[in-house]
Each structure stands twice: as C-alpha cells, then as structure tokens.
Amino acid sequence: MSLATVHSRALDGLAAAPVTVEVHLANGLPSFTVVGLADTEVKEARERVRAALHNSGLSFPANKRITVNLAPADLPKEGGRFDLPMALGLLAANGQVDAGRLARLACAGELSLAGELRPVRGALAMALALRQSGTGQELVLPQASAAEAALVEGLVVREARHLLDVVTALQPEGEALPRATALPRTATQGLPDLADIHGQAGPKRALEVAAAGGHSLLMSGPPGTGKSMLAQRLPGLLPALDDEAALESAAVLSLAGQFDIARWGQRPFRAPHHSASSVALVGGGSPPRPGEISLAQHGVLFLDELPEFPRSALEALREPMETGRILISRAARQAEFPARFQLVAAMNPCPCGHLGNPMRACRCTPDQVARYQGRLSGPFLDRIDLLIDVPAVPPRELQTLAPGEPSAAVAARVAAARARAIARQGVANAQLPPPALAVHAVPDGAARALLERSAERLGWSARSFHRVLRVARTVADLDGADTLGSAHIAEAIQLRRGVPGAGG
Secondary structure, three states, X not given: OOEEEEEEEEEEOOEEEEEEEEEEEEOOOOEEEEEOOEOHHHHOHHHHHHHHHHHOOOOOOOOOEEEEEEEOOOOOEOOOOOHHHHHHHHHHHOOOOOHHHHOOEEEOOEEOOOOEEEOOOOHHHHHHHHHHHOOOOEEEEEHXXXXXXXXXXXXXXXXXXXXHHHHHHOOOOOOOOOXXXXXXXXXXOOOOOHHHOOOOHHHHHHHHHHHHHOOOEEEEOOOOOOHHHHHHOOOOOXXXXXXXXXXXXXXXXXXXXXXXXXXXXXXXXXOOOOOOOHHHHHEEOOOOEEOXXXXXXXXXXXXXXXXXXXXXXXXXXXHHHHHOEEEEEOOOOEEEEEOOOEEEEEEOOOOOOOOOOOOOOOOOOXXXXXXXXXXXXXXXXXXXXXXXXXXXXXXXXXXXXOOOOOHHHHHHHHHHHHHHHHHHHOOOHHXXXXXXXXXXXXXXXXXXHHHHHHHXXXXXXXXXXXXXXXXHHHHHHHHOOOOEOHHHHHHHHHOOOOOOOOOO
C-alpha cells in the first residue's frame, strides 16, 4: 500500500475539528512535503518524524517521494500534535503497521527525536469533540495528555509512552495499548481561610453575598486593609463544581496548556497583573487563544489595582460580563470561547490611596482624585453588582479582635442559598434575565417604594436597578425568605454605594 489515512484533531477555538492525515508514497526524487495550511511547527514535524523512526529502529522510506496532506485544507493546523499521526501514516503506507486497526483510532502527540511521546495542548477538547462525534473511535494520546482526556466519560482513551508502543499495538497480533484511567476529584484543600481576617464584618458579608449569588464585586479602600486577602478567600466559599462545569473549566485551561490534573474539579482563580493588555484578558492571537476571562471559566477573575489596567482592556470586559462568552473575529475566521467568570476587583480610592483613611491624611487634590476615579467608565461600573468600601482598621484594634468566622461555616450558608436559587429558577441570581426578575424577585409594597425612591435619588440606570434586585434576591435567599422585604432591599442598596463617584 502506498496510501494511508490517519485520523486526528485540530484545535479551532474550544472546538476540536476532525483532521484526516493522508500519507502518500510515490516513486521519484526523494522529498517530504506537508500540505494543508500547516504552520511552521507542523512542517518541522518532517525532521522529528524522520529522526524518531530511525532512532526507534523502524524503516523510513528515504527513497520515496512523500506527500502528507492535512485535510480539510482550509483549516489552520498548529503545534506538534500531528507528529504521531504522520509517523503512523508513513508506517502504514510502507506496510509496517496494520492499516485496518489504525482506522479505528484517532491520535495526537508530539515526538521527540528518540521516539518518545510528549504531551499536547487541548487533550480535553479533543476528547469532548470525539465523544460528541459518535464515531466510536478510540483516542490515542501521550501518557500525560491521556490522563486529562480520560476525564471525559463514554470515550475509550489509550495512553502510550513511546512510538514503539503504538507500533506494537498496531501489529496484526499486537495487544491493545493500556487504557487511561481518570483520577478522582480531589477535595478542595489548602485554600486560604476567611478566619484569617480579623474584623471587616461588612466586606465579609459582601463576599458572602457575592459567593451566594455569583455577583461581581469591587472593593475600594486604603492600602493594607485586606482587599486582596478577601478576594483570595472567595474560591473557598463557592459551591463545588458539577462534573459538566468542571469539564468546561478544565477544557479551557487545557487549551492554554495550564491544566493541572491535581486541581481537577476546583474553581480556577486568575489574577493577571495590571499591565495585562486587552488581548491578554479577552484572548486573541493567530490562531486565537483564550484569555484570562476564559481561563477563569466557572471561577474567579481577580483584578487588583483596577484603575491601573489599560482602559481598553477594562472596556473589553463589558460584553463578556453580560453574555458569558467572547467571540474573537479575525479576517479569516472566528473563534468563540466561554467567559462565565466571577469578577472581583480591588482599587485604592485615590492616587495616594488614603482618601477617607482616618489614620493618615490624603495628599491628593480633588482634581487628581476625580481623574483617578475617572479611569473607570460609568458603563463598566454599571455592570458590577457590589461596590463596597473596605475601611482601614487601626493595628491596635486588630490585636483585640477575635478570629473571624471560618470559611467552612460561610460556605455552608452559601451552598444552601445557591441551591435554593437553582431549585427555583435554574441559574444563579446574577444570571437572572430581566423578564425572570418579575417572577422571582418581587419586592413587597414597602420594599418597592424604598427601591424606587433610591433609584430616583441616586440616578440609577435600568441595568443598575435590575442588579440591585438580583442582589436583594440573594440576600433574601441567605435569609431563607421567599419575598423581598425592606431589609433585603436596604442591604442590597448599601452594597452598591461603596466606591466614591460610583453611586449610580
């Protein structure tokens, strides 16, 4: 046989499109050509495959004209994932492996010059796409990547350490490669505990409300008041991910090569530096890669020193915060990534950081304060649910304050409130669309009058009005109440008035 076909997958956003690797051997001047919109890394596979076959003791058809076609031809291919399919296609075309057994497999893997298999990005995305395709093919991956792919139920994943392992399994009488097994989900442990923070009862309550409803949160206060410590303790308050959400989160991290199997099932916590560009936050590049908002899928995105981020980067967050997705458009193609993240941000109230600090005078002029706070646009602040102050606590008082409530106790209340919301409406309160608010977030007469007076006095937009209703619904869930009362509305209003100049 001079023609062989091997099945593989190429990453296309979060999808993994099928790719057919066709290998043809012909007489003529010896050459090795790769076609099919392959980038430099894919074309370099020629040298890796040649060396891997030689060093593994396998025959390389050096006196043939070799053509490798990666179909479909208009789909970009990148990375070293096609090394293994190319090598197997060469061996099948040269009659060294059983082409019939090879047809029942889909494979990917990068080859070392010695023939060892190295992991590839996006193993979970490939496994999810292969299961959805319903072809019944088994997936062959390097051992490290196979452990990720095995998390997908309903799919047979085979692992291999070396090219020779795969070649031996493809002989007519060869034994199948060992099946990869999924590691069990590990309990969330080692997360910072809320008990470490003394005082700050108000911000702790805001953090509990944010966790219960999935609300975005912006904390403002002088340096050293515990804003970053509070944000780092939010993942420990959030309910555990279900299997489907855990797979979605892990699949995005796998695309970026940042998935840690030891943290399988845990909510991600992403904290990019304030020098991050808009592309770093929302994603981009060619081919498009996920950004920080997608890597925080079903987890927490913490933006410290919020006004120091480029304005263009913050404005790029506005649409994903509303829709839960990001569509990256380029001239040739588009890529869509999920972006269902929980935003937590921290900022100082002024350039020197001490505006409103009772222990230290602010040295900023009103004009400097206005310019600093003006770095955050009104439309961006309008999309944040909770806007709170984190006041400075004198060190003398810190010594006398008792340890705070542990995260486990708060997480239990959060889980009960979140379960109450899911049972009632199917989504967390932060994701309630406006029509559903009229059904599930109905204030009583006195509460509605309070809400309407506050909206008129503070000049709220319709979006702000709805966000206060969602927060009040969460406060009521934490209270175990079915109807929104005046106390629930009043607390929700107070939780949206913490940042100077952002009362609306």
